[in-house]
Amino acid sequence: MTATHMTTDSHDPPRAGKPPEALSRVLAGVRAHARPIVLPLVTAALVIAAWEALVRVRNIPDVLLPAPSAVAVRLWETLPFLLQQAVPTTLETIAGFAISTVLGIALAVLVSASRLAREALYPNIVFFQLIPKIALAPLFIVWLGIGSSSRITFSVFISFFPVVVATLTGLTSVDRDLLRLCKAVGARPWKVYTEVRFPAAVPHIFSGLKIAITFAMIGVIVGEFITAQAGLGYMILFAASQAEMALIFAAIVLLCVIGLALYALVVLAEALALKRYGD
């Protein structure tokens, strides 16, 4: 009886006239919005499936390349332990990123505000970027020991430069006529900074911060490789020494999740800032 009822209902002309159209529009909307999410997920799923198939078909041993399913099992088994290791890694990444943000913005303001600073400092900052910083990592241990301060410092060294460059671009990209107007009305230079240059730089600063957050994490992981005390980077190294390939991948998966979450937070902050400062 219910079935008959449903059939008559769906064939009811006065109602069926509109809802299907509205429904198809909603579906089209969902499709348009889902596309940028679904498409990369499908691609990733295909790659993972191919990996799984390859390992099973070719019978590749776990010590060489564990199947994604084996990684998932290992991740599930060791999750409490891995999460515990993830705490220092995450906190140090956030600390490195925060310091980079403050230092990068301060340096950019200094370099853009003072000609002396620009001429004396900026070429050196750029030159410093050309040094392969990984090669400097052991020095940080000599100078700062094997504690978190040496990992955070290294993370800052790796991640502050994009913030400097992006902020500098923002501070100097202000419309020339707007600056003229400010000058003409007798605005103090610091007022021009706080009221015009800095707000205009906000969208640029966030493009630097998005790069900095990923670099900050790389810095901490490299630091953990070298200081070898705790953290997911250390876990990866330890697992490698034990030929625990599945555990390495499990740690990497967790790193990706944390990295993505931190990046998403920066993107969220950016969206909020652009609402206020965007064009």
Add this chain to the structure above:
Amino acid sequence: MITDEAPFQAITARGVRKVYSTPSGAVEAVAEASFEIARGDFVSILGPSGCGKSTLMLMVAGLEPATSGALTLDGLPVAGPQISAGMMFQDPTLMPWRSVLDNVLVPVSMRRPVEADDLARAEHLLRMVDLWQFRDKRPRELSGGMRQRVALARALVTDPRILLMDEPFSALDAITRDEMGLALARIWDTTRKTAIFITHSIREAIFLSDRILVMGRRPSTIIEDIRVPFPRPRTPAVEAEPEFNDLYLHLKASIHRTTPAMH
């Protein structure tokens, strides 16, 4: 037109010259400019692109020093930025993070705290440009013409003695441009501020001005100084007058004479 004991001439320029030194050598932006602008006159400077009109305006505003020659505002030599000048540029140059009202108040708030009088004046100006109901909107929510009207209100918020406008309507479409010309003429009639209006539109210059200075290129000097005879307030009907057309053709010929390379 002489309203008080202050000098009759609001702006004087004598032998003003501007040379920029660039890595590829000296560039002469303005070869020689001498003129006097009477208090309350609306003067257009008309000329081809690259004739140094904008540089001349920046020198009057005190934002670029003249290489040689003398400039005075109200009898005082121009040395450094002139707070008594309101300015408009080709782009509205509004701050996207400020509301319409706060953008109008920028010339005040950049210098000192905003007071009740400033707010009253900003309201008056925004009503005059028909944007009071948009006072809380952001610039991105406005059309190009509306933004430029915000810029006009901003230029007038400090009640400046002179108004300097550098091709303020040239980025607008033709219809909006005509509307802006009418709005500016109407507002100018109520304030009668000494104004320099830089443009390369001959019709706009005739419609708005009491006087038109034509600037040539290479050398960039003032090659013509014409008084516009039409009474005020003006309506679009002046464009139908035979004199308007005569003046238009005359100015067109004189501009073309200065740019032989363009033929």
